[in-house]
Amino acid sequence: MSLEDLLNAFVNLEEEKVIRIVENLLREGRDPSEILDVCRRAASLIGERFERCEYFLSELVFAGEIFNSVMRIVLPELKREVKPAGTIVLGTVQGDIHDIGKNIFKAFAEAAGFRVIDLGVDVPPERFVEAVRSHNPDIVGMSGLLTISYESMKKTVEALREAGLRDRVKVIIGGGRVDEYVKRYTGADEWADNAMLGVRKCKEILGLEE
Template sequence: MQEKLFNLIVDMEEEEAIKSAKEYLEGGGDAQKLLNACRDAMDVIGNKFEKGEYFLSELLLGGEIFQSIMKLTLPYIKGESKKLGKMVLGTVREDIHDIGKDIFKAFAEAAGFEVVDIGVDVPVEKFIEAVKDNNPDIVGMSCLITAGMSSMKKTIDAIKDAGLKDVKIIIGGGRVDEELKEFSGADAWADDAAKGVRLCKELVVKEG
């Protein structure tokens, strides 16, 4: 099933892909595996775009297919009732990608975090304001494009400069790795939602 869906997405067969995802979920399929298959397909679409085999229209359609499947899938992600903490989450300045952020948000909420979503292309000042207004335990930042990497560092520097030193910072998304964590001064990084949530739980425990 995952392979079939993967191929349907890469081939831009929107209707068939959505139908096949729906059938899989209704038949008791695993929501996480489904999202992983979609994400693998998005990697291939991204690579084809880079090589000039696909254009912006395909990138857009790929995003739309994934968003439709994501909407179908999120209700199948099991939640917990205990409250773990509060998080402010946004995609950094220069970057408008939000599919991964929204998936991470759903996973974090299902695990018991209250998430304040401040959107995409979020300027440094808006992150600071949201931290001051909501007093979260964690700030989550998403970034998929190279231009967003310096935005992450600027935002984290500004949070620290504003004296908001108690808040833990986790970064995530396709452009994020250990090197960017070191460069930006974040406390943790993850390029998948389940790992991100595990790390968030550790961050709030460590915090006491």
């Protein structure tokens, strides 16, 4: 069974088959992050089918459930690194409840030694501000998959600035469609559209080399 089989089974929403293939691939010694990457590609293809009205909301919900089942098996397999890193306050921004990608980034960051304070989903700017005050993190990570989330990210950066906290933290944004333009629009310092790149950028921010 190959990564290709996994992709096809996921896109066709065959949950039991997906689980079986993932378990087999792990047993064969496949890299867990490679498996997650294929699942992310599958989720993206499912999103395209949703846009073309070939899949409906129920299929989006089911895709999310399959992804969560895969994560329950794969995340514990991620290797823990030893070097202690910094603290990240993380959340999915106001108006957005997508959290699969956020949770993957969190797992990768924790595996790399970061302490992650996870604020959950639909997090208003003032909760980010409170968390920065109380946890004094090095980095604020914001996740968002909806186009309207960029507005919430921007508002959160502004709220940090108004609270006099903007210069104390670096801000990194993530989620399917963020890019350099969104980074500039929101006032963030960095962006990443996959968890591994996100962790690499967080390490760079703190001057920790691979």
